[in-house]
Amino acid sequence: MTLTVDDLRVHYRTLRGDVRALDGVSFFVDDGEILGLVGESGCGKTTLGKSLIRMDGRMRHVGGTVTLDGDDVPVGDDRAMNAFRFRRISLVPQYSMSAMNPTRRIGRMIRELLASRGASVDTAELHRRLALVGLKPEVLDRYPIELSGGMKQRTVMVISTLLDPSLLVADEVTSALDVSNQKAVAHALVGLRDQGLVTSMVFITHDLALTSHIADTIMVMYAGLLAEKAPANILTSAPRHPYTRRLLAALPEAGVRRSEGRLSGIEGSPPSLLSPPAGCRFRDRCPLADDRCAEQPPVVEVAPRHHVACWKV
Numbered sequence: 001m002t003l004t005v006d007d008l009r010v011h012y013r014t015l016r017g018d019v020r021a022l023d024g025v026s027f028f029v030d031d032g033e034i035l036g037l038v039g040e041s042g043c044g045k046t047t048l049g050k051s052l053i054r055m056d057g058r059m060r061h062v063g064g065t066v067t068l069d070g071d072d073v074p075v076g077d078d079r080a081m082n083a084f085r086f087r088r089i090s091l092v093p094q095y096s097m098s099a100m101n102p103t104r105r106i107g108r109m110i111r112e113l114l115a116s117r118g119a120s121v122d123t124a125e126l127h128r129r130l131a132l133v134g135l136k137p138e139v140l141d142r143y144p145i146e147l148s149g150g151m152k153q154r155t156v157m158v159i160s161t162l163l164d165p166s167l168l169v170a171d172e173v174t175s176a177l178d179v180s181n182q183k184a185v186a187h188a189l190v191g192l193r194d195q196g197l198v199t200s201m202v203f204i205t206h207d208l209a210l211t212s213h214i215a216d217t218i219m220v221m222y223a224g225l226l227a228e229k230a231p232a233n234i235l236t237s238a239p240r241h242p243y244t245r246r247l248l249a250a251l252p253e254a255g256v257r258r259s260e261g262r263l264s265g266i267e268g269s270p271p272s273l274l275s276p277p278a279g280c281r282f283r284d285r286c287p288l289a290d291d292r293c294a295e296q297p298p299v300v301e302v303a304p305r306h307h308v309a310c311w312k313v
């Protein structure tokens with residue numbers, strides 16, 4: 001499995017103009033790779049995930065291409081995307097565990113969903129998959145309201161991967177959970193990949209610490225653009241982009257309480273994507289910015305598989 005995204009541009013139409021949520025993003029995901037996608041709220045993570053599956057009515061594919069195993073993925077064409085959805089690319093959407101139909105038992109929901117896609121349930125295989133994410137077959141007889149948040153989230157993960165998609169996009173699947181459930185869900189995702197139920201994964205999250213435990217590669221976005229992408233251990237130990245460094249510096253250290261003032265956060269806020277400024281979009285918040293940064297920095301491969309968009313590297 002190889003996913004190649006090249007100069008992808010996706011805007012939202014609004015009364016005030018186009019919001020340039022993805023403004024020319026390029027990257028690839030390799031066979032078996034888990035790509036962690038991080039960045040502050042509003043940087044375009046969810047837009048990227050949705051663009052790979054289904055754009056909503058306000059989204060507009062303005063440019064760029066997506067290729068999966070050499071096939072052009074028709075991201076801007078809702079009907080043509082049917083051939084890819086669920087079968088080759090699947091999504092665990094943000095808030096999906098709260099969106100389960102409350103009037104259906106889980107087992108019936110799964111049967112109906114598979115039937116709508118021309119497939120039927122292999123009960124033994126379904127039980128095996130539930131066990132893989134730590135669920136008992138009894139969940140099939142339950143209503144969503146009878147499951148905990150973590151159980152619901154793991155159920156949605158099983159449902160999203162029933163047809164063994166090549167690529168699974170998991171959008172903030174851990175953010176509504178407590179810490180122990182977050183870890184269980186994250187490790188269940190890795191299990192799905194390790195067992196070959198999905199080949200590769202894009203794991204979208206605010207949580208850089210969590211993603212560093214499960215991702216092979218981490219991609220940092222800022223204001224609709226790629227800031228840095230590197231193998232997870234490199235990105236967390238030797239980040240090159242000033243924004244990535246700040247994100248890492250803002251992480252709480254184990255054993256340090258907030259009252260000790262070590263959770264610094266990042267001052268300032270990203271620019272509006274309605275009319276983003278020319279040049280580097282981080283420069284107003286960047287301690288290293290100089291005149292050069294008035295020009296948009298290209299994404300450069302500074303070391304094998306390590307890409308950075310900054311004049312200062």
Ligand SMILES: Nc1ncnc2c1ncn2[C@@H]1O[C@H](COP(=O)(O)OP(=O)(O)OP(=O)(O)O)[C@@H](O)[C@H]1O
Nearest residue numbers: 012014019021040041042043044045046047058273
């Ligand atoms: N339906 C919409 N209409 C107009 N603008 C939108 C819409 N959805 C998102 N946006 C804008 O697009 C940009 C990217 O949003 P997106 O939700 O992709 O970011 P995100 O990084 O996933 O944020 P979060 O972590 O909060 O989910 C933001 O500026 C956001 O305000």
